[in-house]
Amino acid sequence: MKWSEISIHTTNEAIEPISHILHEAGASGVVIEDPFELTKEREDQFGEIYQLNPDDYPEEGVIVKAYLPVNSFLGETVEAIKESINNLIIYDIDLGLNQVTISEVNEEEWATAWKKYYNPVKISEKFTIVPTWEIYEPVSSDELIIELDPGMAFGTGTHPTTVMCIQALERTVRPGDRVIDVGTGSGVLSIAAAMLGAEDVRAYDLDEVAVTSAKLNIKLNKVSKTVTISQNNLLDGVPEKSADVIVANILAEVIVRFTDDVARCVKPGGTFIASGIIQQKKDLVKEALVAAGFDIIETILMEDWVAIIAKRI
Ligand SMILES: C[S@@+](CC[C@H](N)C(=O)[O-])C[C@H]1O[C@@H](n2cnc3c(N)ncnc32)[C@H](O)[C@@H]1O
DSSP states (O other): EEEEEEEEOOOOHHHHHHHHHHHHTTOOOOOEEEEGGSOEEEEOOSSSSEOOGGGGGSSEEEEEEEEEETTHHHHHHHHHHHHHHHGGGGGGGTTOOOOOOSSSOOOOHHHHGGGGGGOOEEOOSSSEEETTTTTOOOTTTTEEEEEEETTTTHHHHHHHSHHHHHHHHHHHTTOOOOOEEEEEETTTHHHHOOOTSSSEEEEEEEEEEHHHHHHHHHHHHOOTHHHHHHHSSSSTTTTTTTEEEEEEEEHHHHHHHHHHHOOOOOEEEEEEEEEEEEEEGGGHHHHHHHHHHHHHEEEEEETTTEEEEEEEE
């Protein structure tokens, strides 16, 4: 397996939570480079004094390093790590410089390096995800094919959090439904909803890169008549009771912050599909959903991730 090195220049205070985030993201092990180590005198096992190379250490703060497996969703893993680290500000943790770098390949090469690990993959009963640069012959006539080039946006369609959303959409969306996709990334969930017969799909993302990527993919999959993409913060400004189904593959911390808004925007009897939740945060999200007026219908697990299907009372 190939590994990519991720380094985060941060503070002593953030070592513990960042190490935790890296472990949760599947890092093989975490190394801390703290300049304090340079001031200690060390003896090796033969009694000789040895010195560390100061070039390996930052002048200020610490560097937390870890290795991540190179696979088709490496880009998504790195984006999720960055997002989780940025979220630590909510807990008043000083992140210092908060510089995240990926080594071995530079950022530009890295944006395309994952492509060779990204192949056509059947991710649910109906859907197969096909990268735009691959030639794919459908296996059956009722197979639904989503062609994707996520670029730098999250959403190759193969990440467990996305796969669970697509499987849940497949069981939930009925022809004629109005669907809202919060945090659309590459647009993959909106495309799936449109292909399942939704009449109107609104896709929102805060990130401009995601909006551009989603627009391209919507066009590519010929669902522009059904899907509208806008740059928007969560459900800000969305009219009440405007959706039969709302789907959000976003972090647990973000989901709990906007469950009341989801309850406002979904019709009574409508469905909320929440994903991007790590196992440990499952109960936190369930409690927030129940408090906002939802019944929990189903909890789906895939690897360390959880998706929750909830119905508006
Ligand atoms: C985990 S990705 C999911 C992408 C895609 N929906 C999927 O399932 O593969 C989360 C997306 O949410 C977006 N996002 C994060 N915070 C947001 C916010 N406050 N409002 C809208 N979008 C947000 C990110 O830019 C990112 O594209």
